[in-house]
Amino acid sequence: MDLSYSPDEQAFQTQVRQFLADDLPQDIAEKVRLDTDLTKDDMERWHAILNNRGWLAQNWPQEYGGAEWSAVQRHIYDTEAADANAPRIVPFGLSMLGPVLQKFGSKDQQDHWLPRILDGTDWWCQGYSEPGAGSDLASLKTKAVRDGDHYIVNGQKTWTTLGQFANMIFCLVRTDPDAKQQEGISFLLIDMETPGVEVRPIILLDGTHEVNEVWFTDVKVPVENLVGEENKGWTYAKYLLTHERTGLGGVGFSQAGLKAVKRIAKAANHNGKPLIQNPHFAARVAQVEIDLHAMATTNLRIISQAAAGEAPGLEASMLKVKGSIIRQEINDLARRAVGPYAMPFASEAVEGANDRIPDPLDAGPVAGQYFNNRKLSIFGGSNEIQRGIIAKVTMSGGA
């Protein structure tokens, strides 16, 4: 047992820290620190800077232009990036579609799409969920009918994160209506500029516009855009989901969040003393910090076990459940810390909202974040679904 980083890993950490200090634009970092929504341009700018350094596709093999980092390296980056208030890397192209294309895509698809993910030509979004198909993803109804060298797609996707910025969407579609639920599904890449695609915003409870509905009406998609085999999409979808779930422990985000809570609680006055000295508040902070400390180690244990490239299954579910609970608890502490200043509606996304509340704690919209992050235990397979997986795996004997 050795809990410290190896000399190589330490050197890597120094490198990452230096890069972030030199190259992370301060205006972007400031927005992240204050939980202000990033614009498309902010995100693209940051992707380009990372790509320049060769650090955008951190988990891709080098043959595809990736950094091929070890799990520990990725963890180091995540922690340092969160600490420096770097934006998260938009995951849809890089950590979801990329691995699927590398494993199941044709050579042509790889040659065409992968470089475009790296250089920012394409912005991808994920078209899995539908109004009637959330946890029960396999009940999806959007259908694609083969017509010569095209599919004709009709249906509706929902909850499409950042779909308003995307020009491409990877979708699960039903290609065989007669097959058993999971067997008639295909994995299709759809250009969102094709006639018949319509994106409608959904405003979330904190006023942010991050998700959308996407409607397809007789959308023509070339058959080259089918990934793998027709009706085998479920396999690819599941592969993608295990990738989606790694990193959802969000240790870096939690660490940054905890720092913010402490910063606010030091500045906030409670009975003439800093709130951080209040025994009840301090106890709550300490408890979540203790949880997080253990979680960070759980996370390291799991990633150091994970065979290169393969995403862990059961462990990913555990990380997701625990990680989301911890992050949500930290959000709760942040909103408590600001006291009455939790009440202002600080979303920039809503028309008519004022610029910044004149708030002495400079805490940003922490209550909005508290509400927004209720999503962490809902999306990507809800915590109930994850617990179901853990129970099923452990009690059927296998792991």
Added chain:
Amino acid sequence: MDFNLTEERQMLQDTLRRYLREQYGTARRNDILASDTGFSADIWAELADLGVLGALFTEDMGGFGGAGFDIAVVFEELGRAGVVEPILDSALLGGRLLAAAGKTDFVEQVIGGALHLAVAHGEPDGRYDLDHVNTTATDGKLTGRKAVVMNAEAADHMIVSAKDGDTIALYLVDKGAQGLDIQGYPLLAGGRAAEVTLDNTPGDPLGLTLEDYEAANRLALIAQCAEALGAMETATALTKDYLMTRKQFGRPIGTFQALAHRMSDLLIELEQARSAVINAAGYIEDKHADMHLSASKNLIGRIGRLVAEEAIQMHGGIAMTQEYELAHIAKRIVMADHRFGDTDYHLERFIALSAA
């Protein structure tokens, strides 16, 4: 022992519930939420016509209620419907302070729905402490800054606390008074508030002290607890309906025990919350009133968080959308904890008071 409402209160409850069910649906509320004023003058006037505002005042103040249970009945219904009109701050807190000051003509106008008030007591670094006042009063001129003042922009008059020497006293400040600056903003759970600065602003002394403020604040605590209870009832009811109708994996999700048991827990906790509100209203005249109020506010804060978070979780994504009723209700519930002292504040106060 009798846990039934009196006939009058039952009537008040029925009338108000029916009115709000008919007039304050999701669409109407969403329009009000999106409006510049953050509240509807029409709804306000109609509530006054229904006698809802009068129920917050005793007969000698010109009303026909004013007891803890009258306040609880009204605010539970307002909470149930997710009403964003600042009746708590403007009519109850402001109105009862003016009643305490003997301003009968003003109170009459409040009850009639014609007069809007704001109470500017909290300050930027005061959190929930009632005795934290740095605003000063010198020869009737007020100087200082007040934080998150509800309804400041719409108010005709503002009641401002300030320190005159060592004593905290309350003053009436007119809208448009010299040196009064109001920076308004919308609130996450609806309605509007403002940061208010006073710079040598003339204020009319009301002859009220911090003790009077504390007395009115007790009523506000009952109201806030009851409002949160009403909102929790709605959140629970919406969730129950959703669990029975939303199907995944070919069956209603409420048939999954993982959710069914949690729904049962919510129902159990909801009964606890109801009892807490009854305690708050029933012990208002008791010598241990503050202890009971703190107990209630703490419990409501804890159960409120549970109900809001569980209701959202069990709904899945749909609950996260701004226009869905539950999103609004959940925000009302959680934000109630940021008013008149939060869960921790009242836990500490309970410890102090119950040890005494």
